[in-house]
Amino acid sequence: MWRRALVRYALLINERPGAYEGMSGAERAAITAEYVALRHDERVFAGERLLPADTATTIRAGDGELLLTDGPFADTKEIFGGFYLMTAADLDEVLEFAARMPAIRFGGSVEVRPVWEG
Amino acid sequence: MLDQVFRDEWSRVLASLVGFLGDVDLAEEAAQEAFAVAAERWNRDGPPDNPRAWLVVTARHRAIDRLRRERTLTEKTRLLDRPPPTEMALGDSAVPDERLELVFMCCHPALATEAQVALTLRALGGLSSAEIARAFLVSEETMKRRLSRARNKIRAAVIPFAVPALHALPGRLRTVLAVVYLIFNQGYGDGRADLAAEAIRLGRTLTDLMPDEPEPVALLALMLMHDSRRAARVRDGAIVPLPEQDRRLWDTAQLEEGRALLGKATTAGGRGAYAVQAAIAALQTEPSIDWAAVAALYDRLCELTGSPIVELNRAVAIAELDGPGAALAIVDALDLDGYRYLHSTRAELLRRLDDVPATREAYRKALDLATTDAERRFLERRLAELGR
Numbered sequence: 001m002w003r004r005a006l007v008r009y010a011l012l013i014n015e016r017p018g019a020y021e022g023m024s025g026a027e028r029a030a031i032t033a034e035y036v037a038l039r040h041d042e043r044v045f046a047g048e049r050l051l052p053a054d055t056a057t058t059i060r061a062g063d064g065e066l067l068l069t070d071g072p073f074a075d076t077k078e079i080f081g082g083f084y085l086m087t088a089a090d091l092d093e094v095l096e097f098a099a100r101m102p103a104i105r106f107g108g109s110v111e112v113r114p115v116w117e118g
Numbered sequence: 119m120l121d122q123v124f125r126d127e128w129s130r131v132l133a134s135l136v137g138f139l140g141d142v143d144l145a146e147e148a149a150q151e152a153f154a155v156a157a158e159r160w161n162r163d164g165p166p167d168n169p170r171a172w173l174v175v176t177a178r179h180r181a182i183d184r185l186r187r188e189r190t191l192t193e194k195t196r197l198l199d200r201p202p203p204t205e206m207a208l209g210d211s212a213v214p215d216e217r218l219e220l221v222f223m224c225c226h227p228a229l230a231t232e233a234q235v236a237l238t239l240r241a242l243g244g245l246s247s248a249e250i251a252r253a254f255l256v257s258e259e260t261m262k263r264r265l266s267r268a269r270n271k272i273r274a275a276v277i278p279f280a281v282p283a284l285h286a287l288p289g290r291l292r293t294v295l296a297v298v299y300l301i302f303n304q305g306y307g308d309g310r311a312d313l314a315a316e317a318i319r320l321g322r323t324l325t326d327l328m329p330d331e332p333e334p335v336a337l338l339a340l341m342l343m344h345d346s347r348r349a350a351r352v353r354d355g356a357i358v359p360l361p362e363q364d365r366r367l368w369d370t371a372q373l374e375e376g377r378a379l380l381g382k383a384t385t386a387g388g389r390g391a392y393a394v395q396a397a398i399a400a401l402q403t404e405p406s407i408d409w410a411a412v413a414a415l416y417d418r419l420c421e422l423t424g425s426p427i428v429e430l431n432r433a434v435a436i437a438e439l440d441g442p443g444a445a446l447a448i449v450d451a452l453d454l455d456g457y458r459y460l461h462s463t464r465a466e467l468l469r470r471l472d473d474v475p476a477t478r479e480a481y482r483k484a485l486d487l488a489t490t491d492a493e494r495r496f497l498e499r500r501l502a503e504l505g506r
Contacts, residue, residue, distance in 0.1 A: 007276050090278040
């Protein structure tokens with residue numbers, strides 16, 4: 001039997017809009033601290049949190065020229081809020097890690113995808 | 119004879135190859151090649167002393183040859199990074215049974231249900247993609263794409279070939295059992311005995327592999343008891359409801375096996391949804407049905423599943439206990455308008471309440487939603503009886 005090499009995965013964090021509204025500063029700080037702790041897991045090699053979607057600009061091809069839109073690509077139930085990149089032995093290991101993302105508790109979701117290894 | 123050997127050995131050989139190679143695509147190709155060589159050679163020279171070991175060794179060699187060819191290609195293009203397998207002589211000792219790992223891989227919750235079903239029938243049941251396509255009424259092309267997409271995800275996302283950790287086992291086992299029961303119902307509902315038989319075979323495999331788990335035993339008991347009534351369920355091409363079935367057509371040996379297994383599951387602490395359903399099936403095949411006990415079990419099943427379909431079935435027991443009016447009140451509170459059995463159940467209750475126009479309307483709705491000819495004939499017959 002051989003052992004499989006570690007695989008790289010992306011964890012794409014989608015948040016429910018307004019999930020953190022009405023929370024105290026201390027509550028928000030506690031959630032941020034959770035994300036920071038997850039970022040410090042030795043299997044995670046990259047991760048960023050994005051600014052809110054109302055700071056986004058979306059660009060796409062229009063009728064012969066480029067079209068800019070103020071805001072994210074589309075109105076969706078969830079808004080992309082950040083990502084982690086990590087290595088793991090298999091999907092179960094990543095899913096166990098992903099399940100700890102606070103976004104899930106607050107009505108959001110985490111999409112797990114392997115990274116292209118070319 | 120060879121066919122039987124092949125069907126018996128397929129899942130064992132495939133599981134061993136997936137474990138060895140770590141790649142489900144490669145394992146299946148290699149297994150297929152080994153079985154093809156065996157078909158030719160064993161017919162000519164007779165089977166070897168240990169067919170399973172022979173198949174595994176032959177398939178391993180095929181896979182290693184393939185990897186060598188691919189690696190030569192890789193060294194030229196630097197594209198592939200499949201790990202080189204180590205060559206390993208397989209002694210006369212038995213091939214370790216890795217079917218449980220295979221089951222949990224095929225029924226991983228990260229795969230869509232239809233993918234779980236297709237993979238399980240292919241890998242564990244040894245059905246061809248053409249056979250699975252026929253069973254699920256899709257084209258062979260569609261089924262091949264479904265299987266190939268699923269295998270691709272297993273490889274790319276690295277869905278593990280492993281029995282889940284203890285804390286995850288109950289949830290993962292539920293998924294496995296749901297896949298087997300879905301296969302059974304596909305066969306049972308549409309009268310395709312082959313699929314029902316396949317599900318029972320899978321159920322037996324699971325109970326062999328996990329002898330200490332009560333729920334697989336309960337599921338097997340449930341399937342055996344339902345299936346034992348198969349010959350009585352259809353008469354002259356029409357569905358026959360349970361109270362009107364000719365009990366002499368029931369397979370009593372199978373029924374008894376189901377009852378015995380239910381006893382075993384209950385003794386082992388089985389209190390889950392399959393144990394409760396099996397207990398209901400057992401009561402319903404008694405010479406005289408204890409409807410109070412049936413209703414109590416449906417109460418328990420409602421608690422376990424929260425399913426409105428279970429509530430509908432409970433209403434049938436309530437009709438026997440408290441009369442059709444009480445049952446109708448339950449049925450009319452359910453939000454199941456698109457469900458065919460809601461309307462046939464309503465029709466049955468309304469018929470007993472002598473409300474002919476409402477009965478007719480309910481049978482017509484059920485008829486619109488019916489999916490099999492046997493069901494349609496039954497409903498048409500009921501409608502015709504109303505007319506007289």
